[in-house]
Amino acid sequence: MSDKIVKIGDSVLQHGPFNDRVYLMKLAPHDIDDVPEAVEDIARENNYSKIFSKIPLSAKQEFLKRGHVEEANVPGFYNGVEDASFMGKFLSEERIQEQTPKEKASVLKSALAKFNAPKDVILSEDEEFVHCTEKDVNEMADLYSKVFPSYPFPIQNASYLLETMLENVVYFGIRKKGELVALASCEMDVENSNVEMTDFATLPELRGRGYSYYLLIKMEEEMRSRGVVTAYTIARSRSYGMNTVFSRNTYLYAGTLVNNTNISGNIESMNIWYKKL
16 A cells, blocks of 8 residues: 555645655645645545645745744755755644654764765675666565565555656666665656655665665766756664765755654654755
8 A cells, every 4th residue: 555646736745544644745836825725635634644745945934834844954955056845744742752762863873973984885796786677677676575564655566666767766776696685766856956865775684785885876976977966865763774874975964754754664753864966
């Protein structure tokens, strides 16, 4: 089960019971008079417990007036010029209460301590970095199914991977002895010159080899060659590994989205990191 993606005017949102939220993924500037109220209507009608919005800074005041709070800010998100505000509105007391706050603070402290501490990851002779293509989608879906019991988007579905691959997502992987063992993707917003570095997955038995770190470096090289200005990620706040990978690569911490995303079987808080490419 996954939440559905719909449009209101030229704005794009995702909503459904899986993440128990409305996620305003893209706000078209000319929709500002209609979308904030429409998003809240959807949340009330479906009894969701959170509204999550990624919006230009110029729209922030409209959302603040409606009781939203800024959970994170990414400078220059839109074409290197305008910031992005990541806004949250909590519609239940349970949703606003941070789970395991000490653990999450420890993860963040540990990651920040590794800022700009590069590591040398070299693939062995039986390992190969690859750009994934249409012929790989079934194997990709199988790997994602093994790694994630749940995920906010249906990446365990080969048809979904193919659809995104044909639109705005570039997938990268590592093969070991010919088998796909690690994956990640660049979800590009070409119009606004930003990219989400996301969908990192490594088979459990091969973790600790630095595959995600290696993939991120290669992904950055590809995005720079395409002229993308800003890279960011939304990482599980309890993941020492992924938060450290981004901090090592000089990404800056932008804030935490509280109880935001259904991933690996639970609704989890997520940390946002960003970098100018």
